[in-house]
Amino acid sequence: MTRPGRVRAVLAYFGGPATWRTALVPRATGAARSRSHPWRRHSTVVRMDEGTSRRAVLAGGLSIGVGAAVAPAGAVAGAPAAAKESLLTLVVNGRREKLRVDVRTSLLDTLRDRLALTGTKKGCDQGACGACTVLLDGRRVLSCLTLAVMHEGSEVTTVEGLAEGDRLHPVQRAFVDHDGFQCGFCTSGQIVSAVGLLAERPGVTAAEIPELMSGNLCRCAAYSNIRDAIEAAARMSREGE
């Protein structure tokens, strides 16, 4: 999995038809601007060696992505200033976490790389896909579009924090019952977003769900099952009260 393909796919979703973004590319090279195209800059082939786990590849791919986006970018401009750090306390899934973070680190990278909570996914890393949705002080937000350092003392709930032991959260249960996914990459974001939605609007109707879930893209297009799952979870929670 290379970053360019991923970025381009998501941009195609976000910025309009794929032709819009891809149409720019030949002109970029044609214009012969001195710097290379960012998609190419980030292009790194991750080879699957024997015995390499999928998780290791994904983590490796990720750090390559992060590295390309952060460290070498600084290096390009000459000697980068020393990274500034900050002490941070977050309450993540009910657990108090104290850590020292680079001020530039997104909440998403902090959760995944520092706290090993890899349930929250990095899809586009630019606010287009919703895979990184978490609850921040109870409200659903995109963890890729905010810096960890901005949330001193905040409570964060990730998909790992929803179940109680082996008992799935009603929204998780409903996604299983209604087959609300296919490949599963967007699922943690979908589920956390749905939990946030039900908190915002417990009486949500089936007709309102697509618009209120519009920030979560599903490339497998499991949308109708996702809508059914959320509708069922809403009904269950209303009847449970």
Added chain:
Amino acid sequence: MDTFEYRRPGTVREALRLVAGHPDAEIIAGGTDLVTLLRDRLRTPARLVDINGLPLDGLRWSRDGVRIGALCRNAVDDPRLAAAYPVLVEALRAGASPQIRNRATFGGNLLQGVRCPYFRLPEFACNRREPGAGCAAVDGDGRLLAIFGTSAACIAVHPSDCAVALLALDATVVVEGVRGTRRIPVGDLHRLPGATPHEEHTLRDGELVVAVEVPASPFAARSTYVKFRERASYAFALASAGVAVHSERGVVRDARVCLGGVAPKPWRARAAESALRGRRLDEATIEAAADAATEGARPRPDNTYKVDLVRGVVRRALTELRRET
């Protein structure tokens, strides 16, 4: 992303001190736009001033209207706001996904960067990003770009829906600086690109948007927002209209017709407003106003369709308002 000094002031005064005289300081509120600009190194502040600790959220109602704190989130859910200013609430809902609206603020929404892809991708020339560098969009793909208010130096579109609604409501931006408070009509906040597209707004050095004031007005309650985009939700406008109409005994006394997605700033279609004033809001008047809304359009070969879309959004908005009576 380059590193920066992170500061989180607790008072407006402290925030102003941190930015005044520091052109390399950047203010962050919701961060939904700025974080991507930092990540792509389109903005490289030496100091990042996080204003989320300032007491600038919430709504304050008075007889004169409502004062919306600059840090009020775009997810604001207030039945009174929806009843008094439908166009604003509809524009906010159309503006972004719930996750983004939970973070994005009123102040940040007004001051967000343009979404011109040539501005967002540093390997293309962009006068807005780098004064004097040239504009790759002028000879590039301009399908999504502006048809009003452009210049040879820039044809980008201002992406905000909220600002279009605020313009239709005659809102004012309240700004604080080290030298005191001043008020800027929303229509005067953004500059047209002219020869200096990098000068995006009329804020002075070190000034901070602290609130938006929306006056009570006779046409606010009868207003609506119509947005055309490439998919049903969660996309920027190809063309949008924030429209408000005040009628007495079936005759339009005053109206606002404001356009989004077609100009470098929220665009007021005054000719359309004139076409409405003094007339009954019937089909012929709506058609005339929709046509008048396109007055002054200078489309490029690849975005002439936007002229038709402008007609379409204005026609639809006015038709909706006509049904409401």
